[in-house]
Amino acid sequence: MTTTLSPELLGRMDAYWRAANYLSVGQIYLFDNPLLKRPLELTDVKHTLLGHWGTTPGQNFIYVHLNRIIKQYDLNMLYISGPGHGGPAVVSNTYLEGTYSEIYPDISQDEAGLQKLFLQFSFPGGIPSHASPECPGSIHEGGELGYSLSHAFGAVFDNPDLVVACVIGDGEAETGPLATSWHSNKFLDPVTDGVVLPILHLNGYKIANPTVLARISREELEQLLRGYGWTPYFVEGHEPALMHAAMAATLDTVMAQIQDIQQAARVHGDLTRPRWPMIVLVSPKGWTGPKVVDGVQIEGTFRAHQVPLSNPVAHPEHLQLLEDWLNSYRPEELFDKHGRLQPELAELAPTGERRMGANPHANGGMLLRDLRMPDFQDYAVDVPTPGVSGIGDTRVLGRFLRDVATLNGEQRNFRIFAPDEILSNGLEALFEVTQRQWDAATVANDEFLAPSGRVLDSMLSEHQCEGWLEGYLLTGRHGLFNCYEAFIHIIDSMFNQHAKWLKVTAHLPWRRKIASLNYLLTSHVWRQTANGFTHQDPGFIDHVVNKKAEVVRVYFPPDANCLLSVMDHCLRSRHYVNVVIAGKHPAPQWLSMDAAVKHCTQGISIWQWASNDQDAETDVVMACCGDVPTLETLAAVSILREHLPDLKIRVVNVVDLMKLQPQSEHPHGLSDADFDTIFTKDKPVIFAFHAYPWLIHRLTYRRTNHDNFHVRGYKEEGTISTPFDMTVMNDLDRFHLVMDAIDRLPQTGDKGSYLKQQLKDKLIEHKQYIGKYGQDMPEIRDWMWGITADATL
Template sequence: METTTLALPTAPAFDTPLAPAALRLVDAYWRAANYLSVGQMYLYDNPLLREPLTLAHIKPLLLGHWGTTPGQNFIYTHLNRAIRKYDLDMIYVCGPGHGGPAVVAGTYLEGTYSEVYPHISEDENGLRKLFRQFSFPGGISSHAGPQTPGSIHEGGELGYSLSHAFGAVFDNPELIVACVVGDGEAETGPLATAWHGNKFLNPATDGAVLPILHLNGYKISNPTVLARITPEELDQLLRGYGWTPYYVEGHEPALMHQAMAAALDEAVENILAIQHNAQAQTESIRPRWPLIVLRSPKGWTGPKEVDGLPNEGSFRAHQVPLVVSAEAPPAHLAQLEAWLRSYRPEELFDEAGRLLPELAELAPLGNRRMGANPHANGGLLLQPLHLPDFADYAVAVPAPGTVEASDTGTVGKFLRDVVARNSAPRSFRIFGPDETLSNKLGSVFEATSRQWDAETAAHDEFLAPAGSVVEMLSEHQCEGWLEGYLLTGRHGLFNSYEAFIHIVDSMFNQHAKWLKTTLEIPWRRNIASLNYLLTSTVWRQDHNGFTHQDPGFMDHVVNKKASIVRVYLPPDANCLLSVMDHCLRSRHYVNVIVAAKHPAPQWLSMDAAIKHCTQGIGIWPWASSDAGQEPDAVLACCGDVPTLETLAAVSILREHLPELKIRVVNVVDLLRLQRSTEHPHGLADADYDALFTRDKPVIFAFHGYPWLVHRLTYNRPNNTHLHVRGYKEEGTITTAFDMTVLNELDRFHLAMDVLDRVPQLGNQGAHLKQYLKDKLVAHKQYIYRHGQDMPEIRDWQWTAGVTE
């Protein structure tokens, strides 16, 4: 391949092979990082070993993970060298679990850490504080979390590093993400699938991911799979994924430094050549991007043996390799001191405790430092989306229920123009597991294609090297890509079938925790919200049946901090447009939107929808019959199908019991049900009581599991009169209406609930109840005979009462 011509710095540390002086400097910098890492795990005081080590200098509780750390210090040191040599725009993603000591050490040595945390100064006192804070009350965790400069990846859970890396480089053509993949992490499903990200990367318009597979052989107490297969099998695996692997293997530092410098130079030059050729349009085949395999001992440079058992190169080096305490063998203290002194700190730091100038010069400068790169603090780069006026896409609703439309089909036209307005440069993407068309968002393909860099065939649709839609049949990858895209300062949307969004439950957990924590870190800037559009919902899975029926993601989401999560269930297309516009404009939330894709009745004009969605909850006077008086019963609904069935129940009641005073309350913003003291969107008790009364029966038709509403309202004054209908884990392949019957959410059950709870109806109510029971029997007989719902169900329209 053709390579670019670069003007390179002439400092000896940049040469390959490394000259003796350069080798000495690189090795010293690595030793400094290792010393800082061991110090973080062990030292409470005496940070530069100015005096003999005693138990008083040791932390009372030793926590942390050593095994992956020296290898990551080695990688970080060499990446610094490559950044200086090639003037790279690069960030670092730490995949191996609990690799925090390495990233903290790296960012401290380059100066970023002290800039972000001035009290952790670049001197002996700063080192003391740096060491004390690690895995210590009020300090920092043992992984590279949000508190760590340069991190976009919460390392507490394994499997997502490579997905985040690819998401970060979409539409960032100058950026390279060096992603360290641990060999334990490589055994997870998300990571194993993430290798395929190279089929979605456009070398002309996207950045590059440089995976560094760190094979140190062990997990907590077991060997790792990729470290125990033959070199030939590993090579075939990586090449089969479409990568070009470069191998750095051994344990002798001098030889490993030379090998790593050479491999990294070749990998970077390969990346630059791929990008140059793509931009010059001299290469049309999909590139085989470089990948580095680093095979080094677990716990490299640590104790060789502890208590007569092998340590370095074994699973015993995974966490704290050497216990030092009053209860431990006295020899352990001396062994720790020898280990620390093996890094020769007196050759690395001056009398004041500062890194020696000739070593500090090895780090990149300014924003080229990986800890200071603004892509790793994406809120610094975030620009508002250019949004069209969502009201321009409104469905005309002359009167409630008189027209039908697909809610997601309608919002798809809005998203089409969001894509178009934010495509130069591209700052908005839609991610999904091959469901954009199925979820009725196909209008977006009028403005963009699916990004795809693998082979294409003549009958393929909407595939191109660059596009704003990214689809892969892996919810893990879609989630990880979107998170990486958001964390580096862009905007996006994840559309998915409702039942299968559970696949990313744990990934959502980690991202929500990241958002919550970064709110407490002053130097972190807010990023765009993570927006989910969940459709193909539980109530409309006629041919898929029980396997596709689960609305429980909402239950999972509301476990998170109220400052982070929002849940919306718009009842029609105009409400969905309003909600979508709001969510795309929002910052630093997780927004869950649950909406219908099948044609359904439309209830509100755009003006009415805007007012309703702004309030998030409200009385629908046109559907109610209480005329501003105290109602006999409140019928509440949340979700498209529950709204339909509630209004149908109201029409039955108003036809047969015209004197009954009914109030209809619709909920768009689910968390309005909570108290204002528990959620920022929650209603004060007085406002809640004004809607639901303090003592009248409330029949609540809910899209999801009924107990979620009970949970949100458990401490409301009228809770004892609240009866919730929702999904009760009853499903099969059946008609749409029969799904509601199976779960007793249908209009007939809702009407009977009112009759059971308004005692003054007496015999009049008894006769109507028998009529409703007969309707349920007739329904079953009809669908078993005809395979579809009764005409009165299929053709039902709202006719009761006045229009809006």
């Protein structure tokens, strides 16, 4: 039921809005004289003016109205600023509500605090102009646009009492991820999940152009939003008094609709997918700012996007315009002589954790509880001898994840996200205990669809999976993103932003650490032979390792037992991005569980059972990283040991990629002494790597023996072919690895020369065979460690 607010209350809300606008302009412009106690001078203005004004007054308007409904309805509400450049708005409002000063006591609620608040904004040693991690209440920086709505939905999954008000800029609404994220309402369970209230901030312009949604007809926009499944309510205008009354009435209507939906689902059992409400706020760009500057319209145009008065030094007349602008908010009515917000205005803000800046969900580590974990060793594959056949490493992992989901079902703080790939990637065991969350229509032949579930893989959008998971983690829960290796690139930029968030928040004492962002990448480059070249790309890890060493971890478990050990570690970890690459197809198993735990704990080790240099000086190091490179390396070793038995070979396997870096570059890095012990100081190293070879050189270029490293990996050769042929095309196969070793071991003499010729012949035979039969030769398909190599030559 709509509440009619008194003129007195609306007047105070307008004053609060003016206070937020005043603080926002002050942050952009003022170096000194924060309360305008004397006429403004050029020395009071910052030399470099940075910031974004255009979206800010609208967000300030929204914030004060949200404060009102939080108090009236006792809401647990989080604020997400999609137009992230509106940093002045979230800083101003968290300052006015008191949260900012509680976290940063030196930014006190007085004139001295205002001075510091203004000076720090976009100033060396200060804070960014976005809704950055330094700002209380923020889980979404918005430096890159498009992710606000998916973050909002991730936040409300399994948070039935939470309401997330998500402000979406109309420029942001043009991005692919945001345009897709409107469909997130088909995955929201009104019983077990919270509510997302989108507020589309339609102010008409981007940096230099109009926005699409502002230039289509009202009918077309309404049909678009209704087509997405929303009920849009429009609040439009520019006259403050009328806009305040309209916004208040609309929010009351929206809250009544939300309460009706929740009661219908939670009390009466009506599970019909609701048409959730949303608001479209149509207000001028740069509302309440300068209307005309130098004869050019500013308010209501793209020119209001950033700094409307950009250079008072070069244009002294702008100084008076700035002073008039600041005085238009009548600061003497808003703040007392000491710079404190007037008490009758301060009381409009919620108190305690009901303040949006102080909501615990915006500092998710405060709410984080440890996962209840089964003992991963209970899922061990029996490996009586190295090389036994396996069913597929991720299929073993699926049973472990199934039980993680089961153990944490009651506390509802663990989910798995994938873009329609849970079954494809071998995690089908999950569906023994949970469903795919889905709140759209179902038909008789559908599988595993239900309004509530621990799995979200029914939307073919890597963007949404990433955004949902990030929102879920940032609000204090745990999760896993499972994806085809080649297409995880789709979220490169989203990963960037999250990694930067982790890096910054790790150094903010008041920010608690959150659960790690865990990627399981499978259907990988070496086993995408059916889908071909488009599906063959291992380059995501090159992108990942660019980020700060304190944040990123990359793992290549060579078999199922190692994968179990690695994943147990990753799910327990905090504040990292963990990337795990593993196979789903049947593959050899190398290590018993006890050996796997030791190997993964070290991250890199000499496989003594595959080496023969224990009692003599090493001739060559055969190193490998990744499941298929491990297979091909061990097959190459078997050939060398059979045909060149005098060679002393050391086999090294790498699980933790960052072990290759020096300790000075990564906390997992090996010391130079340990690295030299493993790889020697002067012997040839033939390194078979899962991804692009240059990365190994990059990680090891400072090492003593780097010049003797010869790396084989993916070199952008691929097509629809056989699994073994993929390795041949990229010179990663066992035959090329043996030839690489021979080329670097002159002591092999004629024996080496003849063996090399045999291997070249074998490669020709391989090509002829697959061209005729469409599959790899039997000696390749059936090869096992410990069987003499004669059968393959």
